[in-house]
Amino acid sequence: MGTRPTDLPVGEPAGDHDDAPRGSARSSSGRRRAGRRVVVIGAVAATAIAAVGVIALTGRLGSSPDPVRLAAAIQIKRETTYYEARIVDPHAAVKLFKAAFAKYGLHIGVTLLPASPHLVGTVVFQTEDERAQQSESEGAGIKMIHDPACHTASGAECPIGLRIPLRFKGHADISIGRNAEPGEPYATTSPKDxxxxxxxxxxxxxxxxxxxxxxxxxxxxxxxxxxxxxxxxxxxxxxxxxxxxxxxxxxxxxxxxxxxxxxxxxxxxxxxxxxxxxx
Known part of the structure; x- marks a missing residue:
């Protein structure tokens, strides 16, 4: 995936549009940039990603929100070999996602991207640092939790959460689709919309x-x-x-x-x- 084929700003090459893949989440692909593995799960506009930036989750908040507020943003529970994190409210404050992951010692950054309606509440973008990539090569990489009732443009099920092995090391960042404000261009889209x-x-x-x-x-x-x-x-x-x-x-x-x-x-x-x- 990557920039939507139809989201071509002035000066961008394009193949024959009729033959170009279209829509929200084509099959996941990765590319390396400055030591990070980038996986675009939805069709995310590159300019939007650059503008949003990355929010790291190192350190703790000065005052931790109560567990009820954290669970209202994202539910995280520990299983035998992994943590399971499911998105509850894609419009919750980023600091709540930050606090929820930090509570379990997980270095997972979160940003929110404006998404077309079918992709609100799904994970649309992921990056990993080199240490996280090493975890993946050792069989301790992050896996997506999918919603069988929601499908992307490629026919794949929409990712709505993460399974993070207890042995996971390193830092990853995810972007979650949220509702766009009036007049705000979508950063990620579904052809269903x-x-x-x-x-x-x-x-x-x-x-x-x-x-x-x-x-x-x-x-x-x-x-x-x-x-x-x-x-x-x-x-x-x-x-x-x-x-x-x-x-x-x-x-x-x-x-x-x-x-x-x-x-x-x-x-x-x-x-x-x-x-x-x-x-």
Whole structure:
């Protein structure tokens, strides 16, 4: 996973959109960066991750919240060989998650990311430091708890908690999907929250169809062969057509509309593409 294929800011290359994987959580993948293993479980926008940052769980709070408040955020119980942590309230204060994990001596960081409705309360992003990776290689890695009633874009069950072996060493960070504020772009999305049945419509027709569903377009992504970029509506001919099955969720009440270009690249877009290809 990683950045949603349709969430391409200006200057990002794109393959043929019709063939690109779409939606929320494709099969989990990992990549290494600065000694950390990064696993994106949902389709998380890279810019959102960078903006949120990482909250470490080393140390204790000055005054520990009571156990009832901790359990209202996340329930953690010790089993024979592991701790089981299940998300209860994805909108609880981060300090409560911090205190709950710290209570058991677990170094698990937590951030909250705005998510489309089907992914609220699920784990959408995970990183591990080198020591945690070593634990995994020794059979003591963190495993996800999944909800069989919820499925990601790849058909996998949604992760709603963690199983952390008692032998786990190191530091991991997770991001949990929360409700987005009005106008706040989603950092992670599920195709179940998008608008379907728009394929083959013109941009103008799609806008009318979306309005009937009380939705509007929050971003327009236009795709040429091997290149895609976001453009304002004023630069998109109404006769150009939607590509793919429909529109991905973008923010509450809005979608991201993918469009197949039916004309040459504008000079400024062509310049962006050339600069990228020459890197």
């Amino acid at each position: 998008g608008a379907h049945g728009l394929e083959g419509m013109t941009v103008a027709e799609a806008e009318v169809a979306l309005a009937r569903k009380y939705l509007r377009v929050g971003m327009y992504n236009v795709y040429w062969p091997q290149w895609g970029t976001s453009l304002p509506r004023t630069r998109i001919p109404s006769r150009w057509k939607v590509t793919g099955d429909g529109a991905d969720p973008y923010s509450p009440g809005t979608v991201l509309l993918p469009i197949k270009a039916q004309g040459p690249m504008p000079p400024d877009v062509a310049d962006q593409a050339r600069r990228n290809w020459s890197r």
